[in-house]
Amino acid sequence: MGVSSIAPALPKMANVLDVSNERIGLLITAFTIPGMFLTPFLGVFADRIGRKVILVPSLFIFGIAGTACAFATDFTWLLILRFLQGVGGASLGALNVTLIGDLYEGNRRATAMGYNGSVLSVGTAAYPAIGGGLALLGWFYPFFLTLIAIPVGLIVLTKLDNPEPDNHKNIKSYLGDILKALKSRTVIGLFAANFLTFIILYGGYLTYFPILLDEQFSKSSLIIGIMLSGSSLITAFASSQLGNLTKRFAESTLIITAAILYLGVFLSIPFIENIWLFALPIIVFGFAQGINIPSILNLLTHQAPKEYRAAFLSVNWTIIRSGQAVGPFLLGLVYGATGLNGTFWISALAAFCLFLVASLAIKS
Numbered sequence: 491m492g493v494s495s496i497a498p499a500l501p502k503m504a505n506v507l508d509v510s511n512e513r514i515g516l517l518i519t520a521f522t523i524p525g526m527f528l529t530p531f532l533g534v535f536a537d538r539i540g541r542k543v544i545l546v547p548s549l550f551i552f553g554i555a556g557t558a559c560a561f562a563t564d565f566t567w568l569l570i571l572r573f574l575q576g577v578g579g580a581s582l583g584a585l586n587v588t589l590i591g592d593l594y595e596g597n598r599r600a601t602a603m604g605y606n607g608s609v610l611s612v613g614t615a616a617y618p619a620i621g622g623g624l625a626l627l628g629w630f631y632p633f634f635l636t637l638i639a640i641p642v643g644l645i646v647l648t649k650l651d652n653p654e655p656d657n658h659k660n661i662k663s664y665l666g667d668i669l670k671a672l673k674s675r676t677v678i679g680l681f682a683a684n685f686l687t688f689i690i691l692y693g694g695y696l697t698y699f700p701i702l703l704d705e706q707f708s709k710s711s712l713i714i715g716i717m718l719s720g721s722s723l724i725t726a727f728a729s730s731q732l733g734n735l736t737k738r739f740a741e742s743t744l745i746i747t748a749a750i751l752y753l754g755v756f757l758s759i760p761f762i763e764n765i766w767l768f769a770l771p772i773i774v775f776g777f778a779q780g781i782n783i784p785s786i787l788n789l790l791t792h793q794a795p796k797e798y799r800a801a802f803l804s805v806n807w808t809i810i811r812s813g814q815a816v817g818p819f820l821l822g823l824v825y826g827a828t829g830l831n832g833t834f835w836i837s838a839l840a841a842f843c844l845f846l847v848a849s850l851a852i853k854s
Contacts, residue, residue, distance in 0.1 A: 492579050524576035532548075532584075532585075534664075742785075745786060746849055
């Protein structure tokens with residue numbers, strides 16, 4: 491929600507707030523930066539004092555700061571509020587996956603990760619369309635969607651019954667165990683894969699693909715949102731099949747396949763001149779997302795015992811946030827230097843690097 495609901499409105503925000511296309515991606519970067527620094531500390535606290543103690547306040551901050559963005563009067567204030575919203579969102583993704591890891595094992599965990607990916611993708615599918623439609627009323631309306639985080643926080647507080655870690659290790663032993671696990675070649679490879687994946691997603695796809703549709707095809711924020719939603723629906727379907735797919739294919743094979751598909755998508759986008767022909771890369775991108783991200787998360791969760799799972803996955807979430815922040819910023823520089831097509835060439839290069847990482851460093 492923090493990104494996908496506003497992505498279709500970015501061109502309109504740039505227009506209304508008189509911000510260049512190179513700078514508008516900072517709205518995504520400002521949201522993702524807090525996660526780069528706060529998430530590991532929040533993960534440690536979640537292991538030491540409990541998951542819900544961190545999760546509930548995070549949901550409240552996310553909802554309140556996100557809604558406040560709608561009342562920002564200039565770009566600077568909007569960036570500040572997006573940063574605060576990012577503080578609230580810093581722990582949400584990591585704790586979500588941590589709780590799944592706490593509750594499920596084996597193939598049931600792979601299936602649960604797939605269903606989680608499906609739910610996220612349905613949200614990612616719905617939010618661009620909803621956000622794009624709301625942006626027709628005004629650039630600020632998509633931010634009101636974050637209000638839903640407040641009742642969700644209340645439900646988690648009163649209804650969620652989850653196992654909490656019984657962590658009696660001293661902090662030195664606890665941190666030593668985490669560092670030992672993080673040195674694994676497979677873990678490092680998985681972190682690199684996530685970093686590259688989110689550079690591709692947040693840079694090439696969610697930031698500069700909408701700008702392409704606006705600049706070269708003059709599509710409204712609603713149409714852009716619907717097009718982005720199409721790939722997310724495919725992602726939801728592919729993710730829901732992860733349990734079945736992992737019975738036949740190793741997760742590393744699925745990640746390699748996704749990298750090849752990403753490469754094809756971004757090599758093709760600059761050559762498409764008919765708006766309807768974007769259907770194929772949108773479908774292919776969605777399928778790649780659906781088999782890639784849940785596979786990475788399932789492999790990482792398998793590497794981390796419950797006693798330090800939140801901290802371990804929080805480091806991964808920091809890697810994800812780094813990719814989310816670097817992607818729009820890096821491609822903004824590329825856009826300024828080479829133009830729009832250059833952003834897609836760099837995204838294709840990132841996909842090729844993902845292929846190399848998955849082939850050489852990741853083992854299921």
